[in-house]
Amino acid sequence: MLAQQILNGVALGFIYILVSVGLTMVYGVLKLLHFAHGVIYMVGAFAAMIAITYLHLPFALAILFAMAAAALAGVAVERIAYRPLRGAHPIATLISGVGVAIFLENLFQVIFTSDTQAFPETGVEVSVIQLTESVTFTNVKLFIILAGLIGLGLLYAFLKCTRMGIAIQAAAQDMRAASLMGVNVNRVVSVTFMIGSALAAAAGVLVAWNFNALFPTMGAIPGLKAFCVVVLGGLGSIPGTIAGGLILGIVESLSDGFMTGMVVDKDAIAFVILILILLVRPSGLFGKHVEKV
Amino acid sequence: MLDMQGITKRFGGLTAVDNVSLKVRQGEIVGLIGPNGAGKTTFFNILTGIYKPDAGMIAFEGREIQGLRPFRIARCGIARTFQNIRLLKEETVLDNVKVGMFHKTGTGLWASILGLRSARYEERMVTEESLRMLETVGLAGCEYEQAGNLSYGNQRRVEIARALVSQPKLLLLDEPTAGMNAEEVQEMTDLIRRISEQGTTVILIEHNVSMVVGLCDRIAVLDHGVKIADDVPEAVVSHPAVIEAYIGKEEGEEVASGAAH
Amino acid sequence: MDDLFNPYYVDIVVFWMIYLLLGLGLNLITGYAGQVSLGHAAFYGIGAYTSVILSVKYGWNAWLSMAAAVVVTFLISALFGLPSLRVREDFLAITTLGLGLIAQSFFKNADITGGAYGIDSIPAPSLFGTPLKNTGYLLLVTVVLIVAVVIMKKMTGSRIGRAWMTIREDETVAQSMGINTTYYKVLVFAIGGAYAGAAGALFAHKVSFISGESFGFTVSATVLSMVVLGGLSSIFGTFFGVTLLYMLPEMFRLFEFELVDPKYLDTYKMMLYGILMVLIMRYRPKGLFGKNGTKLVNIRRSAVKTLDKGGDRVA
Numbered sequence: 001m002l003a004q005q006i007l008n009g010v011a012l013g014f015i016y017i018l019v020s021v022g023l024t025m026v027y028g029v030l031k032l033l034h035f036a037h038g039v040i041y042m043v044g045a046f047a048a049m050i051a052i053t054y055l056h057l058p059f060a061l062a063i064l065f066a067m068a069a070a071a072l073a074g075v076a077v078e079r080i081a082y083r084p085l086r087g088a089h090p091i092a093t094l095i096s097g098v099g100v101a102i103f104l105e106n107l108f109q110v111i112f113t114s115d116t117q118a119f120p121e122t123g124v125e126v127s128v129i130q131l132t133e134s135v136t137f138t139n140v141k142l143f144i145i146l147a148g149l150i151g152l153g154l155l156y157a158f159l160k161c162t163r164m165g166i167a168i169q170a171a172a173q174d175m176r177a178a179s180l181m182g183v184n185v186n187r188v189v190s191v192t193f194m195i196g197s198a199l200a201a202a203a204g205v206l207v208a209w210n211f212n213a214l215f216p217t218m219g220a221i222p223g224l225k226a227f228c229v230v231v232l233g234g235l236g237s238i239p240g241t242i243a244g245g246l247i248l249g250i251v252e253s254l255s256d257g258f259m260t261g262m263v264v265d266k267d268a269i270a271f272v273i274l275i276l277i278l279l280v281r282p283s284g285l286f287g288k289h290v291e292k293v
Numbered sequence: 294m295l296d297m298q299g300i301t302k303r304f305g306g307l308t309a310v311d312n313v314s315l316k317v318r319q320g321e322i323v324g325l326i327g328p329n330g331a332g333k334t335t336f337f338n339i340l341t342g343i344y345k346p347d348a349g350m351i352a353f354e355g356r357e358i359q360g361l362r363p364f365r366i367a368r369c370g371i372a373r374t375f376q377n378i379r380l381l382k383e384e385t386v387l388d389n390v391k392v393g394m395f396h397k398t399g400t401g402l403w404a405s406i407l408g409l410r411s412a413r414y415e416e417r418m419v420t421e422e423s424l425r426m427l428e429t430v431g432l433a434g435c436e437y438e439q440a441g442n443l444s445y446g447n448q449r450r451v452e453i454a455r456a457l458v459s460q461p462k463l464l465l466l467d468e469p470t471a472g473m474n475a476e477e478v479q480e481m482t483d484l485i486r487r488i489s490e491q492g493t494t495v496i497l498i499e500h501n502v503s504m505v506v507g508l509c510d511r512i513a514v515l516d517h518g519v520k521i522a523d524d525v526p527e528a529v530v531s532h533p534a535v536i537e538a539y540i541g542k543e544e545g546e547e548v549a550s551g552a553a554h
Numbered sequence: 555m556d557d558l559f560n561p562y563y564v565d566i567v568v569f570w571m572i573y574l575l576l577g578l579g580l581n582l583i584t585g586y587a588g589q590v591s592l593g594h595a596a597f598y599g600i601g602a603y604t605s606v607i608l609s610v611k612y613g614w615n616a617w618l619s620m621a622a623a624v625v626v627t628f629l630i631s632a633l634f635g636l637p638s639l640r641v642r643e644d645f646l647a648i649t650t651l652g653l654g655l656i657a658q659s660f661f662k663n664a665d666i667t668g669g670a671y672g673i674d675s676i677p678a679p680s681l682f683g684t685p686l687k688n689t690g691y692l693l694l695v696t697v698v699l700i701v702a703v704v705i706m707k708k709m710t711g712s713r714i715g716r717a718w719m720t721i722r723e724d725e726t727v728a729q730s731m732g733i734n735t736t737y738y739k740v741l742v743f744a745i746g747g748a749y750a751g752a753a754g755a756l757f758a759h760k761v762s763f764i765s766g767e768s769f770g771f772t773v774s775a776t777v778l779s780m781v782v783l784g785g786l787s788s789i790f791g792t793f794f795g796v797t798l799l800y801m802l803p804e805m806f807r808l809f810e811f812e813l814v815d816p817k818y819l820d821t822y823k824m825m826l827y828g829i830l831m832v833l834i835m836r837y838r839p840k841g842l843f844g845k846n847g848t849k850l851v852n853i854r855r856s857a858v859k860t861l862d863k864g865g866d867r868v869a
Contacts, residue, residue, distance in 0.1 A: 084836045086715055090588055090644060092839040095782050098775050098830025106824040114821070223657065224771070227648045235644065268659035271652030275637065278649055282640040333857025341730055363729035374731055379725040391713075392720050398713050401740070405712030408703050412712065419713070459732070 004117070004135045005253045011141035011205040012248025014148030018203035019222050019227040021155065021242045022074075022196020028236035029192050030170035035097035036077050037200060039104045042216060044070040044201020045119075045208035046108065059122040066205050067198035074197025075190050083186070089099050100224070108216035116215040122287015140210045147206060151199050152242065156190045159238075164191055173235065221267055228270040232277060240286030247271070247285075294494060295463060300334075300349035300359075302339055309335040309405065311518040316322065317463070322485065322495045322503035324526070327515035335378055336515065337465050341373050342366040353463070355510045367423075368396045372461035374452040376452060378499070382441030386451050388421040389440050393455035397446045426458040427451075446477040450484075464488065466497040470504060470529050482508050506530060564688045568760055570800050571695045572753045576777045577784075577792040578706055579749025585776070585786035586710055587742040588722025590647045591636050593654025594777050596634065597660055599769030601627045601754025606673050606764060607666060615816035616679035616759055623755040624748050625636060631747020635740045654774050662766035672765025674760055693754055702749060707744070718742055718789075755841030772824075779831050794843055799827060 019041055026034045043290075051062035063211055081100040085093045118177035130136045159165035170178040171188045179185045203222070208214040229248055233240025255269050264272065277285060295317040302310040307346055309331040317323050325333050338344045340351060342363035351359040358366050372393070380389050398419060406410040430450040435443060440451055451470055456464055469485065470478045482504055489495050499505045504514060506526040514535050515524040522532045529535055580594045599717025603625045607621035637649040661667045678685040679694070686694055709715055717738045719730040728735050758764050776799065803823035834842070 027644075031644070033647060055755040081832050085839060088835070088839045089787075091782060092835045093583070094647065096589075096832050096835040098779070099828045099835070101828070102772075102824050102831070104827025106821045106828065109821045110818055110825070151704060173730070214666075220771075225652065228652065231645060231648050252665055264656055264659040265663050268656045271656050274652050275649055275656075278641050278645060282642070282645070283643075343726060343729070362734075364732045364734050367730055367732035369643055375727070377725045379724050381720060381727075384719065384723075388716070390718075392727075392731050392733075393715060395717060395720075400713055402709070402714060406708045406713055408708060416712070423640075455731070 003132075004233055005256070006120075007131075007135060008141070009250030009253030010246065011144045011249070012253055013246035014145050015203045015207055015222070015245075016229050016248055017242050017245035018148055018151055018199045018206075018226065020226040020233075020245055021152070021238060022193075022200050023226050023230045024233065024236060024238055024241040025168070025172075025192045025196050027230060029168060029175065029189060030082070030086075032082060033094055033227070034060075034082075034106070034196075035094060035223070036081065036101040037196070037226060038219035038221075039101045040074050040077070040197045040219070041200040041204035041222055042108065042202035042214075042219035043073045043104070044197075044215045045218060046216075047201065048205040049117075049120055049214060050207070052122065056194065059124055062122075063202060064203050066201045070197040070201030070204075071194040073194040074200075078189060078193045081187075082224050084276070105216050105220070112216060114216055116213050119212045122209060138210075140206070144206045144210065147202055151202060154256065155238075156182065156201070158195070165187070168192055225267070226271045227291055228274045231274060231284050231293060234284035237286050240284065243286065244284075294354055295496075296352040297340070298350045298352075300336070300339055300351070301347050302335055302344055309516075309518050310339065310346075310460075313518070313520045314349075315513055315517065315520070315523070317494060320489065320492065320494055321510045322489050322508055324496070324509035325496060325503060325510040325515065326500070327497045328519075331515040332518040333515055334467060335518075337373060337467055337496075337498065340366075340465065341371060351505075357365060367459075370462035371465065372456035372459055372463070372468055373465035374449070374456050374469065376471070377550070378448045380438070380440040380448055380451055383534075384404075384440060385395060386427065386440050386443065387420070387423055387436040389451055390426055390454045390458050391419050392501070393426075393458040394419045394422060395459075397459050416545050423458055426454045428458070429487075430454045431480070431483050445472050446481075448516055449481070451475075453484070453488075457493070461493065463494045466495065468498050468500060470499065470501050472497055478504055487536075501528070559689055561688045564692050565760075566804055568692055568695050569757075570796070571699050572757050572760075573703055573777065573796045573800050574699055574793065575756070576794045577754035577771075577781050578702055578789065579746040579753070580777050581746075581781045581786065581789070581792045582706065582710075582718075582749065583742050583746035585781060585788070585792075586715065586722065587739065588720035589635070589739060589742065590643060590650065591746075592647050592651035592771070592774050592778065593657070593796040594746075594750055595769045595771065595773035596657035597750035598754040598757070598773060599657055599766070600630050600651025600747075601751030602758040602769070603661060603667050603673075605750070605755035605756075606676050606758045609677055610675065610760075611666075612671055620679065620752075620755040620759065624751050626748075627754070628744045628748040629752025631751070632740050632744035634747065638739050638743065639736055651771070651774070654771060658766050658770050658812070661769060667766070670765070672763060672767075674763040676762045676764070678762070680761055691760055695760075698752060698756065702752070703789060708740050710787075714738070714741075722776065723785075730796050749765050776827065779827065780839050781829070781835050785843035788841075788843050791797070791841055791843035795841070798832065800854050802826060804832075808823050 004012040015224065019037070023034055023037050026032055044066040048062045048066035051057040052059065056067060077100050081096040082093055085096055125137050129139060129142065131137055155253060159169055165190050167178065169182055169185045170181070171185060175185060224285065225248065230243040231242055232244035232247065252266055252269055256266055297313070297315045300310055300326055301308065301314045311334065325336065328335050334544045335344065342361050342365070345360050348357065350357060353369055353371065374429065382393070398415050400412040400415050424436060427433060428546060432447060432450050432454065435447065440448065441554065453466070453469065466485070470481050473481060478501060485495060485508060507528055511524065512526050512529040513520055514529060519548070521534045522529050524532070576594060576598055578592060579597065583589050585593050601623045605619040605623035608622055609612040634653050638646050641649055662670055667673070678687060678691065680686060681690065717733045718727065720731065720733060721735055721738055725735055740771045751839050780795040781792055782795070783798065784793065785791030803826065
């Protein structure tokens with residue numbers, strides 16, 4: 001039972017990681033709380049659905065299609081809602097982001113209705129893997145973990161080995177200095193949004209597939225929880241985000257399995273943990289402690 | 294009146310202030326000089342409670358104040374200005390100065406909501422005091438301008454007025470003449486002297502050595518967080534450690550000539 | 555007296571005023587004292603549920619329960635303000651957001667709040683034996699609103715308002731001026747929360763049925779948008795922002811546009827909110843009536859200029 005819950009938690013954790021890495025990178029580069037990220041996750045799931053149902057693409061291509069579509073959407077959101085406001089007060093950008101999120105969520109409700117629809121046939125048989133007598137695992141969850149590991153691996157290689165990756169890291173350390181050193185800040189920002197959105201879209205597709213359900217507001221809760229993960233990991237730290245995502249996934253999964261009849265539901269637990277941790281460590285688990293001056 | 298013993302503050306591996314002691318007597322003007330990064334502003338931040346010292350003791354008028362929260366220290370009668378002028382830039386000059394009166398007033402929530410007479414009286418008193426203080430620092434006529442629109446020199450004056458309006462016993466000035474021309478420096482020097490004559494003890498951080506030498510009763514020199522000299526101006530500027538370790542060759546001459554004036 | 559006005563219009567005005575109360579409270583916290591809050595709906599909900607639980611489950615007189623709701627929200631909001639003492643500005647946004655979600659989750663799951671079923675048959679307060687329904691309720695809400703505005707004007711014009719303003723602009727300066735920042739931050743959350751608590755109590759006794767759905771993130775985000783659109787730290791701005799965002803969708807309803815499918819009315823309303831939020835932040839980032847021109851424009855402006863120039867260059 002315990003091993004089962006932990007295993008489920010790890011799979012869930014990888015979903016959180018995929019969603020949160022984008023937020024972390026955006027925060028690292030722009031010091032911006034990207035409130036429309038959850039919507040991008042939803043856009044990804046819908047794009048995959050369109051790819052399979054209307055374009056008749058195979059599942060693997062549909063995922064790539066969804067990632068590309070979400071990357072475009074992410075860049076568009078940045079162009080429309082954030083770039084014109086760059087340098088404005090955080091509250092202004094935050095509201096602009098919330099505005100885009102609300103708009104897109106409702107636009108999708110108009111187009112696709114607000115009802116939950118089933119995820120189309122992927123051609124991949126969902127099967128149960130019997131690990132031990134009591135521990136089972138679906139291949140979907142295995143795919144989630146694999147996708148998470150591949151995503152993180154590619155991201156790591158990209159950040160370490162490409163010029164653009166290094167430029168992103170430089171911009172995250174000191175945007176101004178990076179721009180003075182000849183880094184094209186706008187391009188860095190666009191690429192950051194692209195990568196983050198693509199990863200979130202992958203998570204969206206996998207979740208929609210796993211639960212066989214997608215709906216226009218599906219991104220709201222994961223988007224908010226991703227903030228939890230990011231803050232837990234100390235805003236802007238990718239290793240912190242990975243740890244934060246796994247912790248949240250496992251804790252949620254454990255609470256789901258072992259505690260019933262609580263006064264708050266599973267979705268709120270993320271925030272309970274977050275607030276408790278912030279009260280003890282105001283800069284998050286892995287954030288550098290900065291004296292408030 | 295102020296007795297600081299063995300103050301030490303570390304940031305990670307860096308010891309910003311290392312075992313510094315300083316005594317200030319009632320009515321003195323003490324200069325605190327040293328190269329950039331010597332720990333002068335950190336020293337002020339420790340004294341005003343923004344940083345907690347890792348070691349050491351601070352007694353103000355016989356009461357230990359190290360580790361107290363900044364607003365408590367302010368209430369003891371220690372007021373300060375900031376190196377990088379920190380005014381409420383979008384508020385009027387008058388409102389900025391009124392902020393300085395905060396801990397001298399005591400109107401509570403209910404009194405202000407109900408508009409009690411005591412609240413109104415206090416508000417009038419605050420306004421009058423603030424206006425008077427603006428006149429003292431030479432800013433009569435700009436009371437209702439936005440603080441951020443004033444010239445650099447005048448913004449420093451607003452900061453001083455804000456610090457002085459609560460009639461502090463000890464005034465800490467962090468580079469009051471930074472970015473000023475010679476004439477403004479002279480005006481500032483006169484202002485500080487007037488403040489001192491009215492009984493306020495002053496500690497100032499300065500880079501303008503000739504001004505400090507002319508104005509201060511005593512000068513302490515910090516270098517890499519260590520106090521390397523603490524004496525009357527004439528003695529400090531001829532102190533070999535000061536010239537050698539801190540001021541450097543060319544500027545040493547300037548100091549010597551400053552001392553001669 | 556209750557039949558004086560068309561109840562439909564009375565409802566519109568009452569809910570508009572309730573949003574005004576919410577907006578004023580949030581403006582105190584975020585506008586005047588500079589503490590970002592994304593969990594304002596929690597205070598609204600706590601006010602509503604407190605009054606409802608006391609009046610429905612414990613049989614308190616509605617007047618008494620409403621007053622108690624304000625007091626209880628005041629106290630709980632003070633607790634909600636505690637994280638603001640520890641965490642940075644951007645963390646505070648997430649923390650308050652989290653507190654809001656936790657509160658909503660509590661409303662939806664706890665026994666005392668009726669869980670997913672909510673609580674119904676909430677009594678209306680009565681005056682001289684007649685329950686206040688339409689016009690009477692309108693009067694009550696109007697009185698509360700006027701008192702709230704007067705109190706807000708007095709507070710913000712006093713030394714307390716000055717303390718909040720200083721905390722908003724520069725906490726270190728505030729401390730150095732002898733302002734107990736802890737006390738004043740907690741105080742502003744408590745008072746701003748109490749405003750929302752009053753709004754919640756008034757809402758509950760008007761609609762006579764509440765459930766957790768009414769106190770979610772959408773409400774927090776909507777109220778924040780209203781306040782920011784109108785302009786932070788301006789009472790008039792809040793009036794304007796709330797009126798604009800609240801009344802625009804009502805226009806749809808009133809004029810029954812042909813092309814709008816009534817089924818999707820709320821959806822179109824939210825789309826409109828979204829567009830407005832983006833556009834106004836883009837062209838008037840300080841809000842339409844922000845008292846202080848540069849408030850929402852940046853402190854880091856000079857840094858950003860260099861940055862934008864850098865952006866034009868090819869890497």
